Amino acid sequence: MQIRRLSSAEADFQKKFSELVAVDASVDPEITRRAEAIVDDVRERGDAAVLEYTARFDRLPAEKLSDLVISAEEMRQALETLPEDQRTALEEAARRIRVFHELEKSFTVCDEYGNKLGQRVTPVDSVGLYVPGGLAAYPSSVLMNAMPALVAGVKRIEMVVPTPGGQKNQLVLAAASLAGVSRAFTIGGAQAV
Numbered sequence: 001m002q003i004r005r006l007s008s009a010e011a012d013f014q015k016k017f018s019e020l021v022a023v024d025a026s027v028d029p030e031i032t033r034r035a036e037a038i039v040d041d042v043r044e045r046g047d048a049a050v051l052e053y054t055a056r057f058d059r060l061p062a063e064k065l066s067d068l069v070i071s072a073e074e075m076r077q078a079l080e081t082l083p084e085d086q087r088t089a090l091e092e093a094a095r096r097i098r099v100f101h102e103l104e105k106s107f108t109v110c111d112e113y114g115n116k117l118g119q120r121v122t123p124v125d126s127v128g129l130y131v132p133g134g135l136a137a138y139p140s141s142v143l144m145n146a147m148p149a150l151v152a153g154v155k156r157i158e159m160v161v162p163t164p165g166g167q168k169n170q171l172v173l174a175a176a177s178l179a180g181v182s183r184a185f186t187i188g189g190a191q192a193v
Helices: 013-021 029-045 047-058 072-080 084-102 139-152 170-178
Strands: 069-071 107-110 116-119 126-130 156-160 183-185
Touching (some): 029 047, 084 139, 084 170, 139 170
Antiparallel strands (some): 069 183, 107 116
């Protein structure tokens, strides 16, 4: 791998830098437009739009949003029925992520001018997570996003995860159980946001 170096002393630095940080031209503006239209439709029609898009894109028809809920019990079952080697690996990953985030503490210091500086770690009431779960399922995404919230003391951690055709990924659900996700929804795509 070759590392590209830029020097601000070079005459064409600004041009080269602008090219380097430019938005990826491979992003299709049509995809962005369609996603924005879905978000606008959900904003306007609410649950009816979410249900329509979930049936259309994930082939998961439902009459009401509550039909798409994954309970904490179902997530716990996913964890308990994992093969031992997978469960051990997931538990170790969760432990390591938890230990790292437990290092974050509130603190204050005074600098040489008498200014009080610091960090205050306080939980918010609730968090929502979007986790890949279809063809690209990443239990690590669940752990790395939910575990800091759990450590911080967030009371309600909820998740949306696509389940094309109703196929739920056991590792993703098991990770959600380990990371304290209280409820999840089988919704993906822009409509989940």
